[in-house]
Amino acid sequence: MHKVVVAGSINTDVLTTMQRAPRPGETVSGETVAFGRGGKGLNQAVAAARQGVAVEFIGRVGRDAFGDQALAFFQANGVGTAGIARTDTATGTAIVMVDASAENSIVVIPAANGEVSPADLEAVTIAAGDILVSQFEIPRATIAAFFRRGRAAGGLTVLNAAPALDDAPDSLWADVDILVVNETELGHFAGVDVPGDAAEDAVAVAARRLMRRPGQTVVATLGVRGALAVTADDQVIVPGRKVKAVDTTGAGDCFVGSLAARLALGDTLPQAMRHANVAASIAVTRVGAGDAMPTADEVLAVLT
Numbered sequence: 001m002h003k004v005v006v007a008g009s010i011n012t013d014v015l016t017t018m019q020r021a022p023r024p025g026e027t028v029s030g031e032t033v034a035f036g037r038g039g040k041g042l043n044q045a046v047a048a049a050r051q052g053v054a055v056e057f058i059g060r061v062g063r064d065a066f067g068d069q070a071l072a073f074f075q076a077n078g079v080g081t082a083g084i085a086r087t088d089t090a091t092g093t094a095i096v097m098v099d100a101s102a103e104n105s106i107v108v109i110p111a112a113n114g115e116v117s118p119a120d121l122e123a124v125t126i127a128a129g130d131i132l133v134s135q136f137e138i139p140r141a142t143i144a145a146f147f148r149r150g151r152a153a154g155g156l157t158v159l160n161a162a163p164a165l166d167d168a169p170d171s172l173w174a175d176v177d178i179l180v181v182n183e184t185e186l187g188h189f190a191g192v193d194v195p196g197d198a199a200e201d202a203v204a205v206a207a208r209r210l211m212r213r214p215g216q217t218v219v220a221t222l223g224v225r226g227a228l229a230v231t232a233d234d235q236v237i238v239p240g241r242k243v244k245a246v247d248t249t250g251a252g253d254c255f256v257g258s259l260a261a262r263l264a265l266g267d268t269l270p271q272a273m274r275h276a277n278v279a280a281s282i283a284v285t286r287v288g289a290g291d292a293m294p295t296a297d298e299v300l301a302v303l304t
Contacts, residue, residue, distance in 0.1 A: 002129040002264045003054040004257075005155075007121065007146045008041015009113040009137035010059050010084070011092040012066040013289055015249070019100045037073045037290035038094050039113065040135040040162065043250045047257025047279065047293040048133075049078045053264045056124045058083035058146070059138070060112040066091035067112075073290065083123040087112050092137075102245040102284070108163075113138050118145035128154030131260045135160040135253075140168045147175035156263065160256045164188035174212040178269070180219045180256050186210070196223065203228055204235045217269065221255055227273050238273040241281040241302070250289035255280040257293070278302045 013036045022028045037046075041059055049055040057079050061067030063086050070091060074081050092113040097105045116138040126132065132150035134143045134157075147157045148171075159176040161168075164185040173179075183203070187194035190209040194202070207218035207230035218230045226240035258279035262272035279299045286292035 001053060002127070002131060003056060004045070004048045004131045004133060004260045004264050005056045005058065005124055005126060005150070006041050006045040006048070006133045007058040007116065007138065007142065008044065008133070008135050009039035009092055009110070010042045010061050010070045011039035011094045011108065011113070012036075012069070013038035013094045013096050013249075015096045015098065015288060017098045017287075021097045021099050021105050034288070036288045037070055038096070038250065039092055040137050040160065040253050042070065042074070043253035043289050043293065044133055044135070044160070044257035044260070045074070045079050046077045046290045047254045048261040048264075050293050050295045051258055051261035051265075051275075051279070051299070052296045053261045054080070056080040056083055058116070058120055058124055060085045060087050060116050060120070062087055062089055062091040062112050064091055066093070080124075083120065085120055085123075087115055089115055096249055096289075098247050098249065098287070102248050104247065104249045106249070108137070110137065116142050118142050121146055121149060126150050126153040126155050130155040131158060131264045132156065133158045133160070133256065133260045135162055135256075136165065136168070137163070140172060144169065144172040144175065147172065151175055151177075158256065158260055160252065161185050161189060162252065170212060173210070176216060178217045178219060179210060180221065180252075180259070182221045182252060186218075186220050200228055200235065200237055204230045208232065219259070219273065221252060226277055227255070229269055229273060236270055238270055238277055240277050243281045243285050245284040247287045247292070248284050250292055251280045251284045253289065254283040254293055258299070275299060275303065
């Protein structure tokens, strides 16, 4: 079995629920507030670990109580923390507002996440066949160095290009083996409009605009419709699973982490996508991000 190595963000989530999110200049009454573990990197690492694979993490937290809690959460979930450095900058924070329809609005304060550097990568060994995962919540230069090193070692690189705030250098895109984006992110980076009801062929055309070299795959997550894997000359849809969602925060992260785990276990990409779709469908029935990630037994109970 190969391992999953995640280089990414670690946040403390301040999760609030309300009937609807406030408009600009407006104050609304909330219903609940809770503190939880989050950050796209943490969510993806925990999602992978709960599928039963070895996971190592590269990132940074502050020398504060939130940093202590994040490390303890990783350790409780079996995620290796040798690659996590402590810094005088505060641990990252996210303010998450969830309305009655389960849609969320998020404000992220990167803090220590913005300091993750290429030098931090040396703390974790990468072997042939390992799955390397990252997202756009740490510096692009660090992701580029991570993927360059991973491919040189014979690893498989998986980039979740989220959030879609700005672009990245071509050298980074070229070192991505599997790119995972939702419709909004796909449209942003492809420079085209990709609505939520876009036809599969239209999604595939946009996805191919992101390819920089032969052999790359783009996986577009399409919500309840499932996920579409696109290569230069083929495409395959894996249907989604309809559930009653209560909080969509972290659903995409659950998909990415579970996908990486199943690839590490030897699944084909369509098999891994099917497993990841089910995992994400379970996660959205729970409140929170890192805490909401399902176990392998829970996913397999649906699949069997």
